[in-house]
Amino acid sequence: MNTFVAPLRELKEFNDIKDNIIKKSLPVQVTGCIDSQKSHLAYGLGNDFRYKVIITYNDIKAKEIYEDYRLYDREVYIYPAKDIIFYSADIRGNAIVRERLKVLRRIIENKRATIILTLDSGMDRLLPLDMVKNRVITINMETTIDLQEISGTLSHLGYERQGQVENPGDFAIRGGIIDIFPLTEEAPYRIELWGDEIDSIRTFDVSSQRSIEQVSELIVYPASEIIPDEKRIQDGLRKIEEEEKQYVKKLRGEFKTEESARIQKIVAEFKENLLEIGGSTPMESYINYFYDTTVSFFDYFNNEDTLFFLDEPGRIVEKGEAVELEFRESMINRIEKGYILPSQMDVLYGYKEVLSLLSRKNSIMLSTMEGKNVPITPKHKYDFTVQSIASYNNNFEVLVKDLQRWKKNKYRVILLSGSKTRAMRLSEDLREFDLNAFYSDDMNRELQNSEIMVANGNLRRGFEYPIIKLVIISESDIFTAEKKKKRKRSNYEGKKIQSFTELVPGDYVIHENHGVGIYRGIEKIEVDKIAKDYIKIEYGGGGVLYVLATGLDLIQRYSGSEGRKPKLNKLNSVEWKNTKSRVKGAVKEIAGEL
Structure with missing residues (x-):
């Protein structure tokens, strides 16, 4: 991606920040950034790090950054937040855990990744990474398998036994065949046994049940983030029972018989589910009973190979305050009504505690303007001169005039199109106006003055660096989708x-x-x-x-x-x-x- 990064090296501010990173003179505050340009700058600054962690202020913004960043790097992931208040009743819980475990897998396997998340994703309490690693099982052609033992192990890891595997998190055993759909994989695996030895391991299609590919190894990650062993379960249940007795006694002393009966019922149901289905039981709100040591997601990263970016830090603070306030008010109401035990109120880290942790990391704060509500005191401040690209609204003539002006002023221009065919056609059309436009899929080519490179890629909005004379224009800047006439629906359409x-x-x-x-x-x-x-x-x-x-x-x-x-x-x-x-x-x- 040298095409995008090389021009940034001509900016004094960019090089100064790179020096700050090398000398570990961080945090740094950068102002003047806009919209899609933030992803461009983050990629350029963090390209030497194994992990880039971009923290933003809401889920919509996280998805927008994700889409923009994919232009530069395909190994980008969203780490979604759990709604701890309602998580146990959330039907999307499996999907959320799946996305989170895909990220944990990249970290455990030391693979490069850019991770995008909101602040509340780092506020819930997690197990130390070593504990997650110890729950990962590897099955290869040398492994001997006891069917009863593997069934118990998978159930303990949070997998659910079914008659036939259909969804991630399922497993099935029929005779000498074991089907597993690991939560971190896109397709299920079938293990065929000869006695207790493995004859073959294959991926297969859920719908047709046909084999896709033979593999030599299968790595199964847990289907839950909290997997206590038998001793922890017994110790944790003992703590819950002790606190339940004290809390019920307190409620009865206040003549709250309905509330005391409610908490007894809720605790009894949790204990029954935990002992019966093990790892499939939501345990997020009970984590403090089973583990003395918990960490934030941000604790999984060290300063040697990780660079953090805070997108609009003032708004991140507002997000943290809102999450903490909502959680606290909900917990107070629930404990008054007998829905939770007292220790369940402490399942989130405070947002100030999380921001304090980030202040000790390699952090760069990106914002449009310098706000007053900056959560981390920077050691250095920089301001970038960046301009947004005005929408052309399908007016090709105006685009050509701008390109001719930029050519005259020796600008380098990158035009992005969502398809290779359209990109090639666009470059041909521009050459008819005596513009030095060409299509290329070589993203390491360094642009020369007055060149217009048309490439295949997507970006929500374009931007301009006037100081280094670089312009990046997205297809959405040029063309506005036309409203199509609605055709009359037939009687059989939804x-x-x-x-x-x-x-x-x-x-x-x-x-x-x-x-x-x-x-x-x-x-x-x-x-x-x-x-x-x-x-x-x-x-x-x-x-x-x-x-x-x-x-x-x-x-x-x-x-x-x-x-x-x-x-x-x-x-x-x-x-x-x-x-x-x-x-x-x-x-x-x-x-x-x-």
């Missing part, structure tokens, strides 16, 4: 629902993320004294999804062939994901033909 009064219990509906289910009506659910209307959707395998009544934009009525009932999808199933992928593939083929 229809967006404007109001839940349009639905009748028993209607088939399609949820954008979970597939086909049956609408079962509206239920009022109270959470923290706030009652809201939820749409109840029933799925295959007994799954139930509750969607806020305000989330109708994700649901549409199912319409298929008359008289034919659709097959219900299962929650968290890869089946619906595969269906959407096939449809997207078909659409791309049609688009290519057009």
